[in-house]
Amino acid sequence: MGKRWKILGVAGIFALVVGAESSNKPKIGALPDKPPEPPDNPTTPEKVELGKLLYFDPRLSGDGSVSCATCHDPNHGWAKKRVMSPAYPENKHFRHSPTVLNVAYNMLMFWDGRAKSLEEQAEKPILSPFEMNMNYDLLEERLKAIPGYVERFKKAFPGEKDPVNIKNVAKAIAAFERTIVCNDSPFDLYMKGDKNAMTPEQVKGMKLFVGKAGCVQCHNGVNFTDDKFHVTGVPKHKLESNALVAATRNFVLREAGFKNPESIDRDLGRYFLTKKEEDKGSFKTPTLRNVSLTPPYMHNGVFKNLDEVIEFYDKGGGNVPNKSKLLKPLNLSDEEKANLRAFLEALTCKNVPVVEEPELPEYKN
Numbered sequence: 470m471g472k473r474w475k476i477l478g479v480a481g482i483f484a485l486v487v488g489a490e491s492s493n494k495p496k497i498g499a500l501p502d503k504p505p506e507p508p509d510n511p512t513t514p515e516k517v518e519l520g521k522l523l524y525f526d527p528r529l530s531g532d533g534s535v536s537c538a539t540c541h542d543p544n545h546g547w548a549k550k551r552v553m554s555p556a557y558p559e560n561k562h563f564r565h566s567p568t569v570l571n572v573a574y575n576m577l578m579f580w581d582g583r584a585k586s587l588e589e590q591a592e593k594p595i596l597s598p599f600e601m602n603m604n605y606d607l608l609e610e611r612l613k614a615i616p617g618y619v620e621r622f623k624k625a626f627p628g629e630k631d632p633v634n635i636k637n638v639a640k641a642i643a644a645f646e647r648t649i650v651c652n653d654s655p656f657d658l659y660m661k662g663d664k665n666a667m668t669p670e671q672v673k674g675m676k677l678f679v680g681k682a683g684c685v686q687c688h689n690g691v692n693f694t695d696d697k698f699h700v701t702g703v704p705k706h707k708l709e710s711n712a713l714v715a716a717t718r719n720f721v722l723r724e725a726g727f728k729n730p731e732s733i734d735r736d737l738g739r740y741f742l743t744k745k746e747e748d749k750g751s752f753k754t755p756t757l758r759n760v761s762l763t764p765p766y767m768h769n770g771v772f773k774n775l776d777e778v779i780e781f782y783d784k785g786g787g788n789v790p791n792k793s794k795l796l797k798p799l800n801l802s803d804e805e806k807a808n809l810r811a812f813l814e815a816l817t818c819k820n821v822p823v824v825e826e827p828e829l830p831e832y833k834n
């Protein structure tokens with residue numbers, strides 16, 4: 470797990486686990502109160518306040534119409550309830566928008582894990598031509614024309630000569646994201662000792678999760694992800710053949726050095742980064758926390774609800790030659806499937822952070 474987790478305290482992680490007959494077995498556990506933070510970006514109230522404004526500010530995008538909240542919407546479980554994510558006007562996105570709720574506990578960002586921290590991640594959508602389509606230098610100038618921002622950057626990054634810059638934009642947004650966390654799900658309460666917090670069905674579902682259904686092999690740790698990549702064989706969504714979705718995917722592929730992107734007719738995940746045959750269709754294991762709030766599911770939003778996801782796993786995943794050996798047909802009964810779904814629902818917080826859209830500072834005349 471490395472040193473990032475030290476801050477959480479060893480007891481925080483290892484005290485509250487199930488499926489732990491042997492110490493090598495993967496485990497799930499309650500989420501500690503605070504996510505880890507990097508030494509060069511400690512969370513302060515000033516940074517969080519600034520980051521919140523930036524998160525909701527569409528002026529971070531080229532034409533002033535798209536903010537982080539457009540695609541990671543507090544009213545949609547901090548994800549977006551549509552198959553493919555929204556995109557910069559006139560474009561279509563080629564991936565489903567994941568939640569930023571509790572993302573602060575993750576080690577890898579994006580479906581293909583191409584960013585390693587929230588700070589690194591936050592810079593990318595601002596530049597992406599099909600997300601926010603902005604230019605960093607122009608953004609800095611724009612923010613400097615807003616006195617309410619200049620003042621707040623100074624407070625958030627005291628002592629810095631020229632604090633209004635893209636690195637600090639990313640740091641402030643990351644600090645805000647570290648406050649979009651919750652750990653009061655029935656599962657967390659159960660693990661902390663309230664044995665009535667989960668229903669008997671949910672407890673049975675948890676036993677299946679760590680036992681017969683084998684979900685814990687990949688969805689483990691406090692955030693239900695092993696921070697690794699697997700080929701599960703998720704079927705193609707018909708939208709992946711849409712001309713504009715394909716145009717975006719082809720653009721991404723050409724940027725990544727693929728000479729003939731038209732020969733690829735769907736999202737192949739980590740393969741786009743590594744170009745290794747075994748990575749074709751390999752995606753990062755996503756968190757399952759609050760999963761009931763964020764349909765549809767998978768990198769391409771192909772499954773409408775949790776029942777469809779469970780059916781997929783019951784069949785042992787999809788039909789691709791390089792599929793993970795960890796996936797096998799499960800032969801779950803209807804009752805077991807219902808219990809498993811009940812357990813996934815027990816991962817939803819009682820108090821999901823609600824954040825009202827803040828009033829944004831104005832340009833000087």
Ligand code: HEC
Pocket residue numbers: 524535536537538539540541554555556557562564565566567568569572575577578579580581587590591592594595599600601642
């Ligand atoms: C136009 C839609 C759009 C906008 C705007 C956008 N995102 Fe995203 N975001 C996505 C999509 C889609 C993904 C997944 C993309 C991928 O995996 O390649 C993503 C991934 C992420 C992730 C990684 C989550 C995970 O579990 O891996 C984080 C964190 C995130 N976005 C934060 C932000 C922040 C902060 C902003 C604003 C600076 C922002 N996003 C703007 C659509 C958007």
Ligand code: HEC
Pocket residue numbers: 678682683684685686687688698699700701703752753754755756757760763765766767768769775778779782783793795796809
């Ligand atoms: C071999 C590793 C592995 C196993 C075992 C596994 N998963 Fe997954 N899971 C993944 C990966 C990887 C994805 C993302 C796949 C994609 O988007 O193409 C995923 C996606 C999901 C999603 C969608 C989450 C979202 O936000 O879109 C759910 C729900 C889920 N898994 C539940 C389960 C359940 C329940 C089990 C046990 C029956 C299970 N998983 C077993 C690796 C695994």
